[in-house]
Amino acid sequence: MLPAPATPTTRPGGAGARWWALAVLMLPVLLVAVDNTVLAFALPAISEALVPTGQQLLWIVDVYPLVLAGLLVPMGSFGDRIGRRRMLLIGGTGFTVISALAAFSPDATTLIAARALMGFFGAMLMPATLSLIRNIFTDATERRTAIAIWAAGFSGGAALGPIVGGFLLEHFAWGSVFLLAVPVMLPLLILGPILIPESKDPAPGPVDPVSVLLALSTMTPLVYAIKTFATSGATPMAITAATVSVLSGIAFVRRQLRRPEPMLDVTLFTRPVFTGAVSANLLSVFSLVGFLYFISQHLQLVSGRSPMEAGLVLLPGLLVTIIAGLAVVRLVRHVSPATIVTGGLLLNAVAFTIAAVTGSWGSDLMLLIAFALLGAGVGGAETISNDLILSAVPAEKAGAASAISETAYETGAVLGTAVLGSLLNAAYRSHVQLPTGLSPAQEAAASETLGGATAVAAGLPEQIAGPMLDSARHAFDSGVVITSGIGAALMVLAAIIARRTLRGAA
Known part of the structure; x- marks a missing residue:
């Protein structure tokens, strides 16, 4: 079993110092949450600058939360050994440097690689934040408030991404969304050693490389299978990837059950309230990131x-x-x-329904209303589900519960883009009609994404560009109708599950 969070080796001096420490800890939380959604807002500019394929465009978004989600639990385990504050500062340094390099990527492949490294260092940031908060705030009332602020930072940061992205892209090149990490993380690197107390697990379990590999081989093929199913159907590669994911997941669970000190305590999922809260947390983020993927492109x-x-x-x-x-x-x-959680998920369903029903004729005002409803649903459901995840388990299981909570958040971000983004791109490709006379490169770019069609149209005569853009926009919105309908159905299903599993939650 995973040990309880350790008593910190150093403590802040008083109540004021504790809240200043929380303020510093919120910087990586906000940055990682913003980074999950700000990139979706920069996709049109990236599409025009780097001309990625539809698959590359999805991987630019997906690879970061994919790597991050797969490494959250292992990095949390390493942080227990070397010190959570130390892990936080190492991750912050690496994240800042790689973000700055990503801003100047010359092509889509380089940007994908940079995003993968950002996910590697981002995985060092997130497990440390909640564990440190639990050690800093020993008073139960203060701790609940701090965790509520932490959860609000996640959901608010995800919604803040489009605002920040809009401002930066209005005044600077697309790389500015990555350079944002520099001013945000510098205060953490400077003030963290002063304000944040160090803490370690006094008796950490052994490192289990096999479990790390099994976790990665579960998540990566899963997302690849989803993307391939949406673009090419049930190809041999897609079926193989799905099979590998399922088998790896089963092997991972069996290994955790057999080990005296598992990397992830999967027995927590035998508790209905815990499982329901994790599902609600994951699907709340799924709805937010998936919705932002298409609304940011529609508006621009x-x-x-x-x-x-x-x-x-x-x-x-x-x-x-x-x-x-x-x-x-x-x-x-x-x-x-x-x-509260059921109501939040139903609000998400209403938001998706508005997008599905209004379709291409819907005004931006309707999208504004839909996103506000989604925000209310996500803000309520995610905050309470995070609290339930921690309160549904014994105190000695809090570390494992924290890791699962953070993993659920990032997995939701991965699947939100992978599922809804892949379906949207597939619908776009099947409905767009391109004019004759395009070069092979132009035809490939315009047929993959709306951003590619917009970039191609900029170099064509108006009599050709106008009809092509109209077709591309209608094809995009037809995909929005389909994906929104699926999103609404998933949220209703999630609400039913939450209502049944969380009935016993106090």
């Missing part, structure tokens, strides 16, 4: 808004996400957690 490439204007359209949704995340801390005293 279909509605014709500038990045900054598009970001401002989403501002109310950002504010609602943060307010909802903090408001439910009080609301849960009077309303059951199951009701």
